[in-house]
Amino acid sequence: MDTIIETTRGTVKVIRFNKPQKKNAIDGDMYLRVTKILNTAASDDEVSMVVLTGTGDFYSSGNDYSVSRPEGAWLQILGDFIKAFITFPKLLIAIVNGPAIGIAATTLALCDMVFASENAYFYTPFSKLQITAEGGSTLTFPRLIGQRKAAEMLLFNHKMTAKEGLESGFINRVYKPEELQSKAWEKIQEILKSFNKMIPMSTKCIRDGVWNSDLPVSSLVKGDIVHIKAGDVIPADIRIIESKGVVLCCGDLTALGRVAGLAARLQPEPSPLAREIRRFMRYMSIWALSLGVIIATASIILGYPFIQTTIFVIGMIVANIPEGLQPTITASLTLTAQRMVKKNCLVKNLEAIEALGAVTTICSDKTGTLTKNKMCVRHIWIWDRKYSVADPDFESTLQVNQALKAIKICGALCSTAVILPNGDIQGDASETAILNFLCAYDDPVTASVHLNKRLSRYVVVIKGAPECILSRCTAVVMENGNVNITNEVKKAADNATEDLANTGERVLAFADLILDPKEFPMSFDFDTEEINFPLEGLRLIGIIGLKDPPRDEVRQAIERVRAAGIRVMMVTGDHPATARAVAIEVGIATTAACHVITGNDLRNMTSDLLYLTLEKHHEIVFARTSPTQKLQIVEACQRQGSVVAVTGDGVNDAPALRRADIGISMGITGSQVSKQTADIILMDDNFATIVLGIEEGRKIFDNLKKSVCYILISNVPEVLPVFMFILFSIPLPLGVMTILCIDLGTDMWPAVSLSYEKAEADVMERPPRHGDPLVSARMLRLVYGHLGLIEFAAGMYAYFTVMAEHGFYPADLFGIRERWDNEAVNDVRDSLGQEWTYAERKELERACQATYFIAVVITQMMNGVICKTRFNSIRDVGMKNHVLNIGLLFELVLAYGLCYLPGINNFFCTYPLRLQWLFLAIPFSALLLAFGEFRKYCIRKKLFGGWYNEMTFY
């Protein structure tokens, strides 16, 4: 019996230890065999990997001690065996079907992958046998499973179970014994598949007159003559000479290489969001600093000590800088990116998703993005009618038609595409489409029957451009028989051709000719080089229109995008007629008169002319363009001030993708370079996904606005008290510490949680935010002119209440500051004649400030609710944003904590308030809500001539 069974499975060499009676123990002969197999496989190009396994329920019990050993040479044999494992350059996989002991276990450590059954264990009892651990295991084991585990195994004879092996990283997978082979082979097939993708491309070429059928593409040099055929990837820049090509440039010097280089050099514009934030921050800083300067000046003039002035200024600056903005942005972007991944849209550059919301122009690819990238037979013209394949009656109406039968035969025979054993069709797109069509309406088996017929007489079948075919035809198939071609028939056929071509379909005519068996007997030797058979007087069968159909969702998606005021342009390398037809079909163009610019036109255009063309025509289709022209188009659009999104999948799209504000690559068809350059990857290659992105992006910006609005509102009640203090000389209504509490404490969470808001109803019904800043004059009007003042009123009311309840009536507060803040004055009189010491006054001041703070917090909570929506009524939206709800609750709890926790309230200059002072702001909260809802109602209904829309709709 053979102790080593060597089999080949495809490109996989399988070695099986086959000595089940001795638990697959390995003897000298087996060592030599395995060593030889491995060394042969190492240099055998047909072998991609070697799989080791054993017969029975043992993998191998290691050295076979029962067989006499060839003395002396033994060590040599073992050494060579181990060396074969170590030096084996290809993939080595072990399927461990049972226990592996001794050298069988140590060699496992040298395999690339190990799959084991549940009953397997690994056992290396070297110390028991009093021999050194062999096979490099002292090196490999610690590296694999760690020093500790290795010591256990190699020194203490630990028996490692399969489960333990899996945990410690000794093996890859554990399967049930009965499933082991099938599952392991499944994995191996997977690996093989991925291998195929990694195989370097090779080409056939002639160099120095020597035919080289398998030269790696990377070693092509200038001057090589390469042979290419349909479907091959062109390996370098070549010049075609009689169906061969002379290599002109390779590598980075090729046109494609230069394009890739161009992409790396181009600098993308900063994202619209980044620009917006930078601008906002600049204005905000200037505003805060100038306020700080005003306050500082006033404070110093009023004689406050320097340190107090500094605190005022810091307070002012902190009050005005929107600290919550950055966390809000990050939260929005991250959340959205996560959500988009679930919708098949991978966001690489977080800011790009927001930029997508600002997009004004989309330059879309045609093939694969707008269309399915799959040619289909759409129409068939058979004398004298056009039939649509999509028509549900198509099959029944044509069932008995002679012509259809003929077209089937012709289509099946006259094709270079082949059906692979597994049912896939391989060949050029049109041929595949025709075969697919035939498969759908006819069993391919019947085609073979016709082949048999061919044995009795030859049939010439031909297909090609209609004008070529028509001129060779003398007859045409009608429903019941053949009719000679007349001018009338010819005209009808011409019309049909033109008709189909105009809808962007690729048109093919089919014809055949039955050869006379006498003239062309079975033994006739046909020659296609010097044609020795008639190609005239053919019989016209019919005309087929092929088309790459648009994706189903695309038309609707484009409708939505256009409703959102975004311009969609198609940039394709296709024929203008095809491009136009697809544009009309998907809705990029609404009239047949849409402006089509070909690559040639573009080349002759100055940049000004392109600019003007883009201004003049809204619907533009770019056809027959080259990749660099895509870049030109993007730049022209950007010069117009557009925010441009570009879709692309090829290497040559990379520069445009990088230059665009948002580069969108395709997950399925996209090349690596394009994916690397892109900001967003559509995992399903679907244009409709972009619409989701736009919606999400706009939502982000909306939510940012809400958040900023919320943050800015509390600035008003923070800043105005200082002005009250300076202008009216009242005791300071809100201290610096409490300002910090609002800005860095209570406002934070609600501000961030506004980014969890859902999109509003109008999000896709308004134009892109062109020139619409994050903080607009409208928002400032709303914040500083309306909402903020309500909060301020609430705060002042709370402040006056506490003062009045202690005897200081508002009228007496004005002008009191100088005495109030003078430490030496120990008897400041209130409205009821009581006299207050400095300490007592300051305690009262703290209580007032704390009440003001609570009033601001309570009105800010209501503002959180108001800022949830810009457009919708809160009644329709509801309080479904639980992050915000918890945030509002947190705001309240935090505010109370700041006031009531002993120690904390001392530090933050707040005060444990009486219960009734906590509710002073409620009427103002109600006014806020009422005004907010009234304003939004007016905005929705455009009341008062859209006054609120114009003034406060941020």
Place this chain on the structure above:
Amino acid sequence: MASKSNGVEGSEWARAPPPTGTCMGRVAKIFYDPSDGSILGRTPKRWGIALVFYSVFYAVLALLFAACMGGLFLTLDENKPSFILESSLIGANPGVAFRPMPADGVLVEVTNNRTSESYVRQLREFLAPYSNDSWFTAKSGCTEEDNYGFPSSPCFFIKLNKIYGWIPDLYDVSDLPSDMGSDLVEYINSLQPPEREQIWVSCWAEAAGSGSVEYPWGAGLPARFFPYVNERGYRAPLLPIRVTPNVSNSTIAIRCRAWAKNIRYNKSLKEPSGYARILLQVNDFDA
């Protein structure tokens, strides 16, 4: 939707043409644009409308604020604070104050006739309401006649802060606190029992020997003035002390403590309680 479905026709969001004219002209246009007669970007009519909208909004806000304040005043008593004594932040520990108040808020510095005169004027104004009170007019020393001791040995009027409803808890003569100065104890013991119903006041120079203090009207504020309940014509009791500096051209600190069981004394300068501290500097000048 349909109207927007293709943005070809002049949509509302179409860009405006770029501004024309010179830089100055464009700036001028901001203030007054003759093409539509707009001033600062708005025609007078639009300004009017804006004014109306804002006034309505502010009127509503002001109304609400006024209503709230009105509600607040409804709950307030005209004469009595909402919270008194311990329930109020003023507490039940009256502060001790003095007149005249230092001109710079800290130091009473008598350097020339003019400063001296200003303090005298301040005292005259402060004491004017008392001119009809018999207990006040009956007193001698530290009166307008002797120019309140200014400039050489000025008088200071010590007073307790008015706290609504506060009643002093007086010391029993038999149970005077141990830290009370022997002078004061002696003085108290020398008084007739009906006259012992007083909040005692003792003053001393913080640096011993830097100045001497006299009590021309006695060393107590009569308890009959308490409690203060904001009645019409109420005038708080006063107690003048006369300070005679023993050193010239330097500052002396006089501390005046008020004595009652419910006047807490904290000698700390940071959290003072129960005393007033007078910083006085009398410079040599030719009177």
